[in-house]
Amino acid sequence: MAQISIKDIARRADVSIATVSRVLNNKGNVKPATLERVREAMEFYRYEPNQNARALVGGATRTIGICYPNGPIGGYSSLFEDGYSLELMRGVTDLAGESGYSLYLINETASDHAEAGFMKYARQNRVDGLLFLHVNRTRKLYEGLEALRTMRFPFAYAGERLQDTDINVYAHYSEYVRDILLRLIRAGHRQILYAGPSADQRLKAIIKELKKQFPDLTMIFIDLLKLKDDSSLISRLQTVLDENRITACCTPIYSSTVRLLYALASMGIRIPGGLSMTGVVHSAEQLAATSSVSSCLVPAREMGRELARLLMERIEDPGSAPRQADFHPVFHDHGSVAVI
Secondary structure: OOOOOHHHHHHHHOOOHHHHHHHHOOOOOOOHHHHHHHHHHHHHHOOOOOHHHHHHOOOOOOEEEEEEEOOOOOOOOOHHHOHHHHHHHHHHHHHHHHHOOEEEEEEEOOOOOOOOOOHHHHHOOOOOEEEEOOOOOOHHHHHHHHHHHHHOOOEEEEOOOOOOOOOEEEOOHHHHHHHHHHHHHOOOOOEEEEOOOOOOHHHHHHHHHHHHHOOOOEEEEOOHHHOOOHHHHHHHHHHHHHHOOOOEEEEOOHHHHHHHHHHHHHOOOOOOOOOEEEEEEOOHHHHHHOOOOEEEEOOHHHHHHHHHHHHHHHHHOOOOOOOEEEOOOEEEOOOOOOOO
16 A cells, blocks of 8 residues: 555545644644544554654654663663663653653763754654653753753653752652661661662762761662672672671662562571661562562652653643652661661
8 A cells, every 4th residue: 555644634534634734733623523534534544643744844743752861870871770760661651651642762872962862852843842760960961951941842850850940750869868778877777788879979968967977887888780690799798798797788779679688588697687678669569579678669650650741731731830749758667677
């Protein structure tokens, strides 16, 4: 069959090309009976509109670009290493499917280009809006966001708000990380193993503050992302435990909790008999799977869904007020912290 165009759709539906265009771009002002005829014609021809072509003529693409900037994001360089962002994506995907939006993943790679890569999608109208799973604190990204503001191009991000005119969701990272560490410290633990990257500047600030309150606090770090297999993790963990008087451990993401629990069990160390432990999870399913560990539940999937909703609201109503949706994680005590 020859390539189908909107002329064929218009001819079969007995309407003008302009009417078909209004239907494709959700412009309204189309009678229900006419709308039904156009949809029947599209279904008859199995017609799928060319999103890029629609963008070139200024029409809506019903597509959102998902940006995962490359860079120092808590030590995670890939979306697939970061369980928090994957749960965010689940929420975004859920609402996008329900709302008739497609998603386009834009992995911002390191380059010498002066402009952030996501800008071409905005300048060429290849997507209707941009959703950032993280905002890493780089000059290139900040300049790109400022350019989007100047263009009045819809965008939203997960993380602490940068400007009052922005749209974002925020789980108050510093508050919940401080909480899971303080629960160990207040139980008497002063040598604590942190099973995660130490590069995050927010984490460094939290530990610096805690050491002012508790001068005898010692933090030891194991970056599980650099220990790709269980045998190397167990070997490294054994060395760290032999060289330090560690009484507790803390994990920042679900995948770290699972790996650490397995390694400790292989070494015959029980929670909380051998070590006390707190962690962070990002869904009720993860909380249930690590029920032996007292954890802070960050509702990442719900955050992703709300972030997508706020961005779609801005896309469909450019005059809508900017909003920040606050999420306050809840600590679930499973008895994994022993008092010493």
